[in-house]
Amino acid sequence: MSDRLDKSVRWWPQATFDWVPSDQVARALAARVHANDLALTEPSRLAEALGIRLRRQVLSGGFQALLIPGVNPRFEIVCDPRASDMRSASFRVAHEIAHTTFYRWDERIPVRTRSASRAEEMFCDSFAVALIDLKEPRTAAS
């Protein structure tokens, strides 16, 4: 583990996954966030805790959100403010945060542990759904 990482975020997996884990792991990761600090189930707070900068910018190419690795900050998440259909901004931020688990954080610029895949997208969706469920528990009636 790199000394450059603030010890407060060492509970977050950094380059742990060079394969795509199951949905169960995605849910367990959301539960770990929840157990660490209830407030971090708010995706923007989780991003802040992990040192990820959030930015709003109109995106081309059909993207609603992008994860951009860099030197400082280590990651930036860019959300298109126009894309309010289907997925909430919170969901999209949580999804992008999940992608960081497929990067080696201890490189100068984080690098992917594997190439992007549909399975990874599904893992990130599962994490985002689980995190938002913990943030806003669905009532039995709904």
Ligand SMILES: [Zn+2]
């Ligand atoms: Zn994605």
